[in-house]
Amino acid sequence: MRNIRNFSIIAHIDHGKSTLADRLIQTTDLVSDRDFKNQMLDTMDIERERGITIKSQTVCLPYKSSDGKLYSLNLIDTPGHVDFSYEVSRALASCEGALLLVDASQGVEAQTIANLYLAVDHNLEIIPIINKIDLPSAEIEMVREQIEEDLGLDSEAAILCSAKDGIGIDEILEAVVKYLPPPKGDPDAPLEALIFDSHYDPYRGTIIHFRVVQGKIRTGDEIMFMSNKASYTVEEVGIFQIVRVPKPALTAGEVGYVIAGIKTVSDTKCGDTITLKKNPCRKSLPGFKETQPVVFSSIYPVSTDDYPELVIAMEKLKLNDASLVFQKDSSAALGFGFRCGFLGLLHLEVVQERLEREYGLSLIITAPSVEYEIEMNDGTAMMIDNPALYPEPTKIANTKEPYIKASIIIPDRYMGQVMNLALERRGINTDYQYFSSNRMEMIFELPLAEVVYDFYDKLKTVTQGYGSFDYEMLDYRDSDLVRVDILVNGDRVDALSQLVHKDKAVQRAKFACEKLRDEIPRQMFKIALQGAIGSQIIARKTINAFRKDVTAKCYGGDISRKRKLLEKQKKGKKRMKMVGEVMIPQSAFLAVLKSKD
Amino acid sequence: MDESNRQKGGIYIHVPFCVKKCAYCDFYSCTDLEKIPSYVQSLIVEMNLTADFPLHADTLYIGGGTPSLLKAEQIQLLIDAAINRFQAAPDAEITIEVNPGTVNAEKLAGYWQAGVNRISIGVQSFSDASLDFLSRIHTADQAIQSIEFARSAGFDNIGLDLIYGLPGQTERMWQADLQTAINLTPEHLSCYMLTYEPGTKMENNLRNGRFRALPDKDVGRLYDFTVRYLEDNGFYQYEVSNFSTSRQSRSKHNQKYWTHAPYIGLGPSAHSLVDNRRSWNVRSLEAYLRKTGQGKLPIEETEELNSRQLMMETLYLRLRCVDGISILDFEKRFNIDFNRCFGSIVSTYESDGVLEIINNKCRLTRKGMLFADSISSRFIDAI
Ligand SMILES: Nc1nc2c(ncn2[C@@H]2O[C@H](COP(=O)(O)OP(=O)(O)O)[C@@H](O)[C@H]2O)c(=O)[nH]1
Ligand code: SF4
Ligand SMILES: [Mg+2]
Numbered sequence: 001m002r003n004i005r006n007f008s009i010i011a012h013i014d015h016g017k018s019t020l021a022d023r024l025i026q027t028t029d030l031v032s033d034r035d036f037k038n039q040m041l042d043t044m045d046i047e048r049e050r051g052i053t054i055k056s057q058t059v060c061l062p063y064k065s066s067d068g069k070l071y072s073l074n075l076i077d078t079p080g081h082v083d084f085s086y087e088v089s090r091a092l093a094s095c096e097g098a099l100l101l102v103d104a105s106q107g108v109e110a111q112t113i114a115n116l117y118l119a120v121d122h123n124l125e126i127i128p129i130i131n132k133i134d135l136p137s138a139e140i141e142m143v144r145e146q147i148e149e150d151l152g153l154d155s156e157a158a159i160l161c162s163a164k165d166g167i168g169i170d171e172i173l174e175a176v177v178k179y180l181p182p183p184k185g186d187p188d189a190p191l192e193a194l195i196f197d198s199h200y201d202p203y204r205g206t207i208i209h210f211r212v213v214q215g216k217i218r219t220g221d222e223i224m225f226m227s228n229k230a231s232y233t234v235e236e237v238g239i240f241q242i243v244r245v246p247k248p249a250l251t252a253g254e255v256g257y258v259i260a261g262i263k264t265v266s267d268t269k270c271g272d273t274i275t276l277k278k279n280p281c282r283k284s285l286p287g288f289k290e291t292q293p294v295v296f297s298s299i300y301p302v303s304t305d306d307y308p309e310l311v312i313a314m315e316k317l318k319l320n321d322a323s324l325v326f327q328k329d330s331s332a333a334l335g336f337g338f339r340c341g342f343l344g345l346l347h348l349e350v351v352q353e354r355l356e357r358e359y360g361l362s363l364i365i366t367a368p369s370v371e372y373e374i375e376m377n378d379g380t381a382m383m384i385d386n387p388a389l390y391p392e393p394t395k396i397a398n399t400k401e402p403y404i405k406a407s408i409i410i411p412d413r414y415m416g417q418v419m420n421l422a423l424e425r426r427g428i429n430t431d432y433q434y435f436s437s438n439r440m441e442m443i444f445e446l447p448l449a450e451v452v453y454d455f456y457d458k459l460k461t462v463t464q465g466y467g468s469f470d471y472e473m474l475d476y477r478d479s480d481l482v483r484v485d486i487l488v489n490g491d492r493v494d495a496l497s498q499l500v501h502k503d504k505a506v507q508r509a510k511f512a513c514e515k516l517r518d519e520i521p522r523q524m525f526k527i528a529l530q531g532a533i534g535s536q537i538i539a540r541k542t543i544n545a546f547r548k549d550v551t552a553k554c555y556g557g558d559i560s561r562k563r564k565l566l567e568k569q570k571k572g573k574k575r576m577k578m579v580g581e582v583m584i585p586q587s588a589f590l591a592v593l594k595s596k597d
Numbered sequence: 598m599d600e601s602n603r604q605k606g607g608i609y610i611h612v613p614f615c616v617k618k619c620a621y622c623d624f625y626s627c628t629d630l631e632k633i634p635s636y637v638q639s640l641i642v643e644m645n646l647t648a649d650f651p652l653h654a655d656t657l658y659i660g661g662g663t664p665s666l667l668k669a670e671q672i673q674l675l676i677d678a679a680i681n682r683f684q685a686a687p688d689a690e691i692t693i694e695v696n697p698g699t700v701n702a703e704k705l706a707g708y709w710q711a712g713v714n715r716i717s718i719g720v721q722s723f724s725d726a727s728l729d730f731l732s733r734i735h736t737a738d739q740a741i742q743s744i745e746f747a748r749s750a751g752f753d754n755i756g757l758d759l760i761y762g763l764p765g766q767t768e769r770m771w772q773a774d775l776q777t778a779i780n781l782t783p784e785h786l787s788c789y790m791l792t793y794e795p796g797t798k799m800e801n802n803l804r805n806g807r808f809r810a811l812p813d814k815d816v817g818r819l820y821d822f823t824v825r826y827l828e829d830n831g832f833y834q835y836e837v838s839n840f841s842t843s844r845q846s847r848s849k850h851n852q853k854y855w856t857h858a859p860y861i862g863l864g865p866s867a868h869s870l871v872d873n874r875r876s877w878n879v880r881s882l883e884a885y886l887r888k889t890g891q892g893k894l895p896i897e898e899t900e901e902l903n904s905r906q907l908m909m910e911t912l913y914l915r916l917r918c919v920d921g922i923s924i925l926d927f928e929k930r931f932n933i934d935f936n937r938c939f940g941s942i943v944s945t946y947e948s949d950g951v952l953e954i955i956n957n958k959c960r961l962t963r964k965g966m967l968f969a970d971s972i973s974s975r976f977i978d979a980i
Contacts, residue, residue, distance in 0.1 A: 548820065550966060550969040552790045552837070554854070556609060581945065
C-alpha cells in the first residue's frame, strides 16, 4: 500500500488537464508513442471536440521513482464541468491528493477555486502546478501570487510545467510520490469500496470504477450495494491501464474496476458503497447522494417517422449515462418524444449532440425548464417541470423556483456589466471579495431558470471571455410563475409553451413571435402569431399572406426543372410541422427554443 | 411501322439567336448571327440523327431566341425537312415566333408561303417607355406594323405576347396596352407577369437597388384585372398566362407540354418527351454545332419519368390550365383514388374559393390560378 498514490488533476476548463494527463501516461511507458492518441483520457468525440471531460477515466501508471522503488500511480480523471460537480466530488473522495493546475496565462478562475474547495473538503494534499509556461503570455509571478493569496497555498511548492512541451513532467511524478500520502486502510476489514463512476461495455455490461477503501474484493465474491442492497457476483476485478487488466483481487487503497453482470449503468449509483454480502460493512461511506436532474426538456424527432429510432437511441445512451432520466412524452404539434432530465445545460447539449451525431437523428428540443414547486389551493403540492402539466392558474396558491449560489470570477473592470447581467436575471449580489491583481469573485443568488436561459453565453460576452462561473444548488424560493403560450392562427403550439417568471413573460413572448415571423414561410393566408398568458395576449406579430405564387411561364424547357424544385420542397417539408393549416419549419422551432437574442 | 399506331406529337425548333439580349430574358440565345446558316444545316443534321420516333407531327413550333432572324428560304428548308422527317399532317399547326424589330411585309409573306400558319409576335408592350425598360430592340409602332404585315400576308391565327407588372405600372397603363392589343384583333394573347430570373441583367439591377419591383399585391391585382378585362373582350383564359378567342385558336403546340403529349425538341437547350423519357440538348451553340458536326446527337441528359414523377408533373401542369385535372383520367392513369388522396386538400381549398370541382374536373378558380404554385405543391405533398 505504501507504493500506491491516488490522485486527480483539478483545474478550470482549458487549463490543460487532459494534456497533462496524456503526458503523464506517455512518460510512464503504458502505451507506445505510435499508439498514443492525444488526450487518451477523453474518449468521446464530443468531449474531444469540446475539450470537456464528461466521463472520467482512470489509469494506473507504473512508475519507477528516483528512490529506486516501483509505484502504482492511480490518476483519476474528473469531469470538467459544473454540471457534474457531484461526480467530481466522488472522484476526489477516492484520492489522497490532487494536482491543482493553473494556466500561467489565465491565472486562477472560478472552477480553480471551486475545485480547490472540494479538494480541501476531502482533506487532499495539494500540489499546485503552473501550466503553459511556454506561452509568451505566461505570467508566472502573477500566478504565483494568486496561488499564494487567492488560494492560500504555498507558491514555493508550485511546479512549473508545460504539458504541451513536456516540461516539468518528471518533477510532477516525483512530487506525487514524495508529497502525496499513500492510502490507508485495513485489507482485512469488511469490504468498503466507493463507486466514483461507471461506464457501459457492449460485451461485459456495466463496468464500475471504484476505490477500495477497506478490505478486499476478489473474483467470485458476492457483492452488495449499500444504497439498495442489490447483490451481484463478481465476474472480474482489475485495474485500468488504458486497457482493462484483470487481477485476482483488489485490496484497500487500490483503484480499479469491477464487472458483475450489471445490465445498465443506471443500476449503479455514483457515490454508493460496495460491500460483501456475507460480511457487510456497518455503514456506507459518507457523502452518498442520488443525483437529481435540474434541467428538463422534451426531445422530439423532426420527422415523426423517426420516433422508433429515437427510442432505440435513448435506450442506448441511457446504458452509459446514469444521470440521464427520461419518460415518454407527446405533443399535439410534434408527436411522440421524451421528457428528459439533465444535470445541467451542458449535459443537455451533450445528449442532444450525441443523438444527432451518433444516431443521425434530427431533433427538436423544447425550451429547457427547471423544476417548480407548486402549492395548490387545496393544500396539495406538486413538482412541475413540464409546461404541459402546468395546472389551472386559479387553482394555484403559490409557486416556488430553485435558486443557485453562483460564483463569478472576473477582472474587476467588468464588475458593472456582470452586476447588471445578474440583476437583469433577478439575481441578488450577496457577497464579493477582491483577489490579487484586480480580480474579484462575485457571489450571486440566482434563479436557476435564469441561468439555463443563455446565461453562460451572456456572461462570456459581457466579460469578453474573461469571466468564469461556478454554481451550487441553494434552495427553493417564492416565484411569480406564468405559462407563456404561443398561438399560431389561434392554435396553441404546445411545444413552444414555456414556464417563465411574470416579469420575463412579455420579453419571451415577443422574442418567440419575432423568431417565428422570420422563420415561417409566407402562405396563402395571413398568419397571426401571438404570445399569451391564458387568454391575455401579451405579444403579437403577423406574417402577411403572399399575394401571388405562380410561375408565369411553363413550357417544354421548364417542366423538369420545376418538378425537381417541387421534389426538393417536398423533401424539405418532411422537416415541417403542420399546426392547423400553417406549415412551421423545424428551423422555426429551433430558432425560438435556442433562446439567444 | 403501321401508320395508325403513330402517336400525334409536336416538333419544337429552337433558334438561339437574337439581335441583342433583352435584360429580363433567360432563354438560351446568343448574338453570333453569322452562325445562322451553319446552324440551319445542323438542325437538318439533328433531324436526320433523331431516331425514328413513332411520332406523327401535328404541330411544329419554331421558337427562340428570335426565329424571325431567319430568311423565309431558311424557314422553308426547316419546315420541309421536318414535314418530311416527322410525317407532319397536312393540317399541322406551324407556328413561328416573330420579333417586330426583325421583319417586314415581304418576310412575313415569305413565311406564309413557306407553310407557317400561326404567328406569335413578341410585342411585350405598346409603350415605348416600357419597351425601353425591357431593352427591346423595337418600338411600339414597329410592333403594330408587324401585326398588320402579318394580317396582310394572310395569317389568320395571330398571337401577341405581352408583359405586365413592370415597375410603377398602374392598372390604367396596363389597360391601355391590353386595349391596343384587343383593337388589333389577334386570335391569341399571352400575358406574362414580369419575373426576375436569376442570372439576368434585370434581376441583377433589381438586387442592386437600381429600381423597385412592383409589389406582389399590385402584380396580383393586375393579374386579376387582366383575366376579367380580356374575358369582357372575348378572350378566354385557358392557362395561367394564355388567352384565346376560341378553343381552336389555343396554341395546340403549347398544350402538348401541359398534357405530357409527345414532343421532340431540336436545337440547343431544347427538351423532348417521348414515351415518358425526357431528354434535353446541350445548352451551348458551340457544343451543339460540334456534336452535330461529328454526327452525334447533341443530348445533354435523359431522364426516365416514373409514375410518381409523372403524377407530380400532371398535378402542377394541369392545375395551371382552366380545364384542370380530369379526375377520371387521373385515377385511371395513376391507379389512385383521387378523393382519398386529395379530398381534404380539395375541401380546404374549395372553402377558400381557390379551387372548384366541376363536371368531375378539379380546377383552380381565377383567384386560385394566382397561387397555382403553392396549391399544386400541397397536392404534391399528399402523394
Ligand atoms: N501552449 C500550451 N498549451 C497547452 C498546454 N497544455 C494544454 N494546452 C492547450 O490548452 C488547451 C486546453 O487543454 P486541455 O488539456 O484540453 O484542457 P482541459 O480542459 O483542462 O482538459 C488545448 O488547446 C491544449 O493544447 C501547455 O502547456 N502549453
Ligand atoms: S428577343 Fe426574345 S429570346 Fe431574344 S433576348 Fe429578347 S426576349 Fe429573349
Ligand atoms: Mg479535457
